[in-house]
Amino acid sequence: MNIEVSYLHSEDIATIAVINQEADIGMGTPYAHIQQGQPLRIFYQLSQLRFFPVVNKNYYQSWQDLNGATIYSSSPGSGTEAVLNLMAQKQLIHYGQMNYLPGSGVRTRAMLEDEILASIVDAEYHDLILKKYDHKLKFLPIPEFRASDETLYAHQNFIRNRPEALLILLEELISVWKLVNQDASNIIKLQKQYQLLPEQSKNKTETIRAYFQQMVDSNSLPNDGGGATAAEADLEFYQSAGTMNKLHTPAKIENFWELELLEQALNI
Numbered sequence: 001m002n003i004e005v006s007y008l009h010s011e012d013i014a015t016i017a018v019i020n021q022e023a024d025i026g027m028g029t030p031y032a033h034i035q036q037g038q039p040l041r042i043f044y045q046l047s048q049l050r051f052f053p054v055v056n057k058n059y060y061q062s063w064q065d066l067n068g069a070t071i072y073s074s075s076p077g078s079g080t081e082a083v084l085n086l087m088a089q090k091q092l093i094h095y096g097q098m099n100y101l102p103g104s105g106v107r108t109r110a111m112l113e114d115e116i117l118a119s120i121v122d123a124e125y126h127d128l129i130l131k132k133y134d135h136k137l138k139f140l141p142i143p144e145f146r147a148s149d150e151t152l153y154a155h156q157n158f159i160r161n162r163p164e165a166l167l168i169l170l171e172e173l174i175s176v177w178k179l180v181n182q183d184a185s186n187i188i189k190l191q192k193q194y195q196l197l198p199e200q201s202k203n204k205t206e207t208i209r210a211y212f213q214q215m216v217d218s219n220s221l222p223n224d225g226g227g228a229t230a231a232e233a234d235l236e237f238y239q240s241a242g243t244m245n246k247l248h249t250p251a252k253i254e255n256f257w258e259l260e261l262l263e264q265a266l267n268i
Contacts, residue, residue: 003169010102011075015040018155024162025154025169029147031238032077034256035245039156041258043166044173045226046150049079050218052126053087053140054108056117063140067093072101072110072119079149080120082241087142089240111137124211147237148230149220159258170225170265177221184213224266231257 006023008014015030017023019038027046034040060066066088073080081098088095101107104121111119112133121129129137152173159166179186188209190196215221222230231253238244253259 010100011078018153021155021157024158025152027150027152029077029079029082029149029151029234029238030153031234031244031256040153041156041159042151042153042231042256043159043225043258043261044152044170045148045222045230046152046173047148047215048218048220048222048230049083049145049147049149050123050215050220051080051083051120051149052123053084053120053142054111054118054126054129054137055140056111056114057136057138059117061138063087063091063093066091066095066118068096069118070097070099070116071095072099072107072116074102074104074107074120075100077238077243079147082147082238082243083142083145084120085243086145086237086241087140089242123214124207127210127214145237147234148226151226151230151234154258159261163261166261167265170262171268174223174225174265178223180212181216181221181223184216185209187212225262227259227262228253228257231259 008017011028014023014026015028015033015038018026018030018040019033026040030038030040030042034042055061055066060069071084073084075081081100084095084098099116101110101116101119104125107116107119108121108125108129110116126139129139154166176190179190188205191208212221235244235247235251235253235256239246
């Protein structure tokens with residue numbers, strides 16, 4: 001089974017590519033798009049949220065300091081935006097403006113260069129900031145969230161027409177995450193075995209291993225693909241965060257997820 005991976009500028013662009021059937025499978029959290037009637041279905045939870053709000057110490061020290069401030073997340077409807085929106089609700093503050101800048105690395109560099117003063121980053125850049133830049137940047141406290149950071153989703157036509165291919169993909173994903181959860185260093189063995197991203201990952205072996213160790217320690221990589229449990233947590237979280245419109249009646253999971261193939265893969 002050959003898979004071609006493409007990297008697009010933002011989660012929104014990737015979602016549009018799947019909606020237009022220019023791409024078969026997307027990675028993200030397209031709940032808002034599905035709620036708006038787009039023919040997409042999620043079929044696998046890759047990981048749970050592990051994001052960290054960060055501010056420039058010279059300007060902000062607390063959540064209350066961000067009242068009226070400009071803050072940067074990844075993209076509209078993303079997990080980064082949802083976390084920031086939910087924290088604003090909990091802290092009874094209102095941002096002056098929510099801007100979008102894809103990529104935790106891009107946002108971190110912009111903060112170090114004083115181009116932006118408040119943002120949110122992933123676990124990899126959280127560790128980098130703690131090691132090298134905690135004299136300048138500070139993380140704000142957040143509770144533990146159990147919603148999806150990344151899911152895999154596809155156009156309903158692709159799911160109907162290529163169930164065999166999706167079933168193979170799901171079996172492999174489940175197998176890999178089980179190996180990584182047993183021992184995070186297995187991700188390095190798999191990387192070398194399949195020669196994955198050899199140029200990008202050169203000299204980053206320990207960074208990659210440490211990142212996956214964090215994800216394993218925080219139970220952020222599900223062995224079962226998330227399924228109905230993930231869907232319920234996501235729908236509650238993304239509605240509460242305002243990235244989805246609140247539903248007047250309980251959501252039907254099957255309107256957002258394709259569960260049958262995942263159940264088959266788990267029973268093989």
